[in-house]
Amino acid sequence: MFCNVFNSAICAVIITRLNGFAKGFSIKCFLYLSGCVFVMKEYDLILIGTGSGMELVEAMTQEKPNLRVAVIDKDEPGGICLTRGCIPSKLLLYPADIVRTVEKSREFGIHTEIKRIDFKAVMDRMRSIINRDINIIRNGLSKSKNIDYYTDQTEFTAPYTLNVGNATITSRMIFLCTGSRPSIPPIEGLIETGYLTSDTILRISELPHSIAIIGGGYIAAEYGHFLSAMGSKVTIIGRNPQFIPEEEPEISALAKWEMQKRVTILTNHEVRKVEATPEGKKLTAFDRYNKKETEIVAEEILVATGRRSNSDILHPEKAGIATDSKGFIIADEYMQTSQPNIWVLGDADGKFMFKHVANYEARIVYYNAVLNKKIKVDYHAVPHAVFTDPEIASVALREKEAVEKYGKDNILIGFFKYADTAKGEAMARKYDFVKVIVKRDTGKILGAHILGPQASVLIQEIVNLMYTEKQSFEPLNEAMHIHPALSEVVARAFQSLMIPDQYHHYLEEHSNLPIV
Numbered sequence: 041m042f043c044n045v046f047n048s049a050i051c052a053v054i055i056t057r058l059n060g061f062a063k064g065f066s067i068k069c070f071l072y073l074s075g076c077v078f079v080m081k082e083y084d085l086i087l088i089g090t091g092s093g094m095e096l097v098e099a100m101t102q103e104k105p106n107l108r109v110a111v112i113d114k115d116e117p118g119g120i121c122l123t124r125g126c127i128p129s130k131l132l133l134y135p136a137d138i139v140r141t142v143e144k145s146r147e148f149g150i151h152t153e154i155k156r157i158d159f160k161a162v163m164d165r166m167r168s169i170i171n172r173d174i175n176i177i178r179n180g181l182s183k184s185k186n187i188d189y190y191t192d193q194t195e196f197t198a199p200y201t202l203n204v205g206n207a208t209i210t211s212r213m214i215f216l217c218t219g220s221r222p223s224i225p226p227i228e229g230l231i232e233t234g235y236l237t238s239d240t241i242l243r244i245s246e247l248p249h250s251i252a253i254i255g256g257g258y259i260a261a262e263y264g265h266f267l268s269a270m271g272s273k274v275t276i277i278g279r280n281p282q283f284i285p286e287e288e289p290e291i292s293a294l295a296k297w298e299m300q301k302r303v304t305i306l307t308n309h310e311v312r313k314v315e316a317t318p319e320g321k322k323l324t325a326f327d328r329y330n331k332k333e334t335e336i337v338a339e340e341i342l343v344a345t346g347r348r349s350n351s352d353i354l355h356p357e358k359a360g361i362a363t364d365s366k367g368f369i370i371a372d373e374y375m376q377t378s379q380p381n382i383w384v385l386g387d388a389d390g391k392f393m394f395k396h397v398a399n400y401e402a403r404i405v406y407y408n409a410v411l412n413k414k415i416k417v418d419y420h421a422v423p424h425a426v427f428t429d430p431e432i433a434s435v436a437l438r439e440k441e442a443v444e445k446y447g448k449d450n451i452l453i454g455f456f457k458y459a460d461t462a463k464g465e466a467m468a469r470k471y472d473f474v475k476v477i478v479k480r481d482t483g484k485i486l487g488a489h490i491l492g493p494q495a496s497v498l499i500q501e502i503v504n505l506m507y508t509e510k511q512s513f514e515p516l517n518e519a520m521h522i523h524p525a526l527s528e529v530v531a532r533a534f535q536s537l538m539i540p541d542q543y544h545h546y547l548e549e550h551s552n553l554p555i556v
């Protein structure tokens with residue numbers, strides 16, 4: 041923020057800023073105080089975070105060619121999804137899926153063998169695709185005549201006022217798209233021993249022989265799938281009694297059963313101590329159920345224990361912006377913060393940390409902040425997927441939540457196994473299934489949960505119906521489904537509705553299923 045010596049570098053900064061002025065930016069003033077330079081600038085819009093918020097800037101600058109925008113991101117441009125989230129992880133998971141498909145081919149009488157996995161090539165491919173896209177975005181940001189692109193960390197100093205680099209910038213409209221970052225639990229010895237996160241794992245080129253993943257959620261599950269398919273010995277250690285606790289218990293149980301064929305999964309275990317030993321990194325985990333300690337030794341550790349807010353860096357409190365107890369920025373139903381015309385979207389609000397939610401919230405911000413509409417945000421059908429083997433996808437309410445909200449007597453559950461459709465049988469998907477929850481009187485879809493191939497694609501049919509007026513499954517029932525396609529399993533789940541007791545009775549009766 042402050043420069044001690046008025047040197048040529050600072051002249052360069054001023055010249056750059058003056059060039060900015062020539063492009064239409066308003067520089068309020070420069071103050072030269074005993075060698076210190078303060079640049080003060082006012083913008084029409086300040087955007088922090090170059091992920092989903094960038095779509096807003098693009099739309100706004102197209103509409104208003106003279107708009108003056110400050111775009112700030114301390115990290116590589118493109119946001120978490122591109123630089124260290126969805127996209128790199130899915131670029132890695134696809135080769136993992138290939139490995140598992142090749143392995144399964146034996147079941148079908150096809151005897152193949154994986155001779156060698158070039159782990160560095162898998163990682164390099166991911167990095168080159170990501171870097172290509174980052175560079176495209178960086179170029180676009182640097183060359184835009186509307187945008188001043190700041191690559192420093194920024195923080196509020198007062199309402200509508202931020203410090204960034206050597207500048208103090210202000211705007212009456214600010215979009216906070218500051219995302220989230222890995223949360224690191226305070227485990228004894230963890231920092232000293234060293235660990236990877238979902239950010240830093242993207243930089244490795246050598247596969248660890250063994251890896252202990254602390255955390256049992258979706259990031260742990262996806263990286264567990266990837267690393268084990270590449271050949272690492274993986275142990276997942278989760279605190280929660282349920283593996284991937286956000287899912288329906290049946291889904292989690294089956295996912296655990298399937299993944300345990302290749303990965304050691306400890307649930308209900310809390311890692312309490314980590315230390316470096318000659319054999320590797322030693323983790324001491326405490327079984328919260330039987331109170332016993334277990335030791336796991338691995339070459340590397342990946343911490344995947346959730347995400348935390350970036351408010352400790354941004355200091356929204358200095359701008360009068362309210363946050364919740366975990367520091368996530370509180371949005372009203374229009375995505376506005378407690379400070380008028382300061383808007384928030386994406387992970388920064390801590391609600392549903394998915395890219396498609398961030399994109400959706402960006403749309404709501406656009407309607408309300410830019411077009412001055414009054415559109416309420418609507419989270420009734422937020423889908424998500426976990427790209428493990430098998431894949432998991434889910435939307436809206438789980439059974440327990442539906443019972444709590446509507447009462448057990450007012451809901452019906454549909455269940456159908458992939459294997460009971462022609463395509464599912466062809467694919468030998470013995471246990472995979474679709475579970476749907478509907479309102480008994482109207483057929484309104486309340487939730488759906490799928491475990492099996494293409495779950496993320498299959499669920500979309502249901503999500504789309506949840507955006508119709510009645511949200512009923514009836515159109516799906518009426519529509520022809522291509523035979524014999526996997527989509528038949530979704531249709532059949534809705535055709536096999538039963539009361540919750542009957543559903544649980546069915547699960548018990550079929551106790552050969554690994555989900556009860």
Ligand SMILES: Cc1cc2nc3c(=O)[nH]c(=O)nc-3n(C[C@H](O)[C@H](O)[C@H](O)COP(=O)(O)OP(=O)(O)OC[C@H]3O[C@@H](n4cnc5c(N)ncnc54)[C@H](O)[C@@H]3O)c2cc1C
Nearest residue numbers: 089091092114119120121125126194219386387393394395
């Ligand atoms: C491993 C992993 C896998 C994922 N997989 C999926 C998936 O498959 N599907 C899915 O939907 N979602 C997935 N996600 C979640 C998804 O990536 C995020 O929900 C989404 O990218 C959030 O976007 P955003 O616009 O809120 O933040 P972004 O704009 O993407 O990120 C915020 C940016 O702001 C910067 N910033 C923050 N504070 C400051 C500050 N004070 N000064 C300057 N810069 C700042 C940050 O450094 C960051 O670059 C995954 C996440 C991870 C970590």
